[in-house]
């Protein structure tokens with residue numbers, strides 16, 4: 001393997017150390033940042049993500065209220081839970097884990113989270129502010145990818161970034177963040193999606209390729225140029241009867257062969273995943289700090 005491995009765990013640890021200092025300062029002022037995580041149903045990936053978020057809060061002494069309800073909960077009941085969290089001064093961030101059961105309208109739920117507690121950065125107000133370049137909560141995975149690139153020594157400035165996927169969670173906000181006229185951004189961004197023909201024509205031009213389309217091991221060595229930097233956002237469960245769990249997690253990139261060719265690559269797991277959680281912690285601390293200015 002010739003590529004540099006972009007170590008999301010190490011970079012996350014560095015950022016979490018920086019956050020620890022801010023949290024200690026807040027504690028001295030009598031303020032403990034608080035995050036509410038809301039988990040509906042028992043989707044295996046969601047259960048695992050929420051568990052990781054809870055552990056990360058514990059590690060940093062962030063107060064965490066974990067609300068878990070059966071998938072049969074009504075939309076009205078869930079809205080009432082959010083209303084309670086909205087009024088709770090111990091809670092600075094509200095995270096409703098996606099996906100939600102089909103009978104619940106995601107938009108109604110996210111519209112109910114007040115922008116000042118929307119640490120996921122999904123509310124229309126935060127997305128709108130992001131588009132306008134105003135201070136806001138940036139959604140965690142895109143913010144984590146930007147930070148990962150900067151801190152690993154591959155800043156996007158002046159580069160051609162090709163983003164695969166246009167989801168509201170990753171592709172869409174990431175394209176917006178990286179094309180901003182600002183240090184640590186300022187990239188030329190191409191977004192490819194299910195309507196793109198001959199996707200390799202674009203991926204081969206990428207200085208930085210971000211694979212976020214949720215297709216296991218879709219990106220192969222022939223699709224990338226040899227000095228490219230690859231960020232793999234995919235977290236796909238594929239059957240693996242030979243393993244104890246019966247599955248393994250792979251990214252959207254065929255890691256072994258692509259890592260033989262490119263300049264740098266983020267692994268799955270251990271790349272973008274830890275950064276997403278770290279950005280959530282960062283947004284929660286930021287929200288707690290901002291709450292002081294509103295008192």
Ligand code: GUN
Pocket residue numbers: 095096097098099120140141169276
């Ligand atoms: N499900 C998968 N990723 C995310 C995320 O970043 N935030 C929330 N709320 N749910 C998710």
